Amino acid sequence: MSGKSVLGRGVEALLSGDLASVEEGRFFLCDIDKIEPNKDQPRKHFDEDLLQKLADSIAEKGVIQPLLVTRGKGNRYNLIAGERRLRAARMAGLDEVPVVLTDSNGKGESLELALIENLQRHDLNPIEEAMAYSRLISDFGLTQEGVARKVGRKRSTVTNILRLLGLPDYLQDDVINGIISEGHARVLLRLKDDAQKIQEIRGRIIREDLSVRATERLCRRAREKPEPSPQRPGKNRGNELPASYCRSLVNQLTNRMNTGIRIIQNGERGKLEIEYYSSDDLDRLVNLLAG
Secondary structure (H helix, E strand, O other): OOOOHHHHOOOOOOOOHHOOOOOOOEEEEEHHHHHEEOOOOOOOOOHHHHHHHHHHHHHHHOOOOEEEEEEEEOOEEEEEOHHHHHHHHOOOOOEEEEEEOOOOOHHHHHHHHHHHHHHHHHOHHHHHHHHHHHHHHHHHHHOOHHHHHOOOOOOOHHHHHHHHHHOHHHHHHHHOOOOHHHHHHHHHHHOOOOOHHHHHHHHHHHOOOOOOHHHHHHHHHHHOOOOOOOOOOOOOOOOOOOOHHHHHHHHHHHHHHOOOOOEEEEOOOOEEOOOOOOOOHHHHHHHHOOO
């Protein structure tokens, strides 16, 4: 039997809970200390509370779904899929866990299988999911259509998730940590070329607990070109900095400090406004300004 067909059956058995199709000897209880975690694990964020709940369940009922492993060096095994179950089993104090042993033609195939298995299980947050799609495309030469077929999604879903990688890193972190939702993030993508405005609206989402619909309205207004304000007769604005130069400065400072910045001019004078969104955020900005 080829490694490819064994891999396919291993994933199917894991996802369906039906181990009847797994060859004899490939399903067994494995010493938990002999399992090496997957270095290419696509899932990076593990909610500690949910992990503890899973550990409590495993302590009571055991590991219901087996882990997927390949043979490693010596008498050890490399984990392909089941990182959460492995971590929770360790927390629950288990000595052994059920595993399905699968053949692998190398690191590349193991990585592809780990990515697909996590995606099919909906185990990833939106940013991890986007990164997994991106790796399938870049590392394995798949098209978006090919990725969609492998993970059982619509191509439009894959395309929309991939677009989240166009967000600044701090907004991707917000999505990972649940500070803003995937829906908010998709709306903010419309302003990804306006660093100042995206920071302003992000701040309002957090402060005012805005819905996705309210965020859409804000973004729509932000994209509308404002009417130039007429200058009052006799007021001297000749010494003010050019608006284009101020926008450039604001963009530089916003990208550097990851917060909302405004420059307010009044002739030769003016003020620089810096937003913060929590006491921790204020500490971060003070440390940044203090060098």
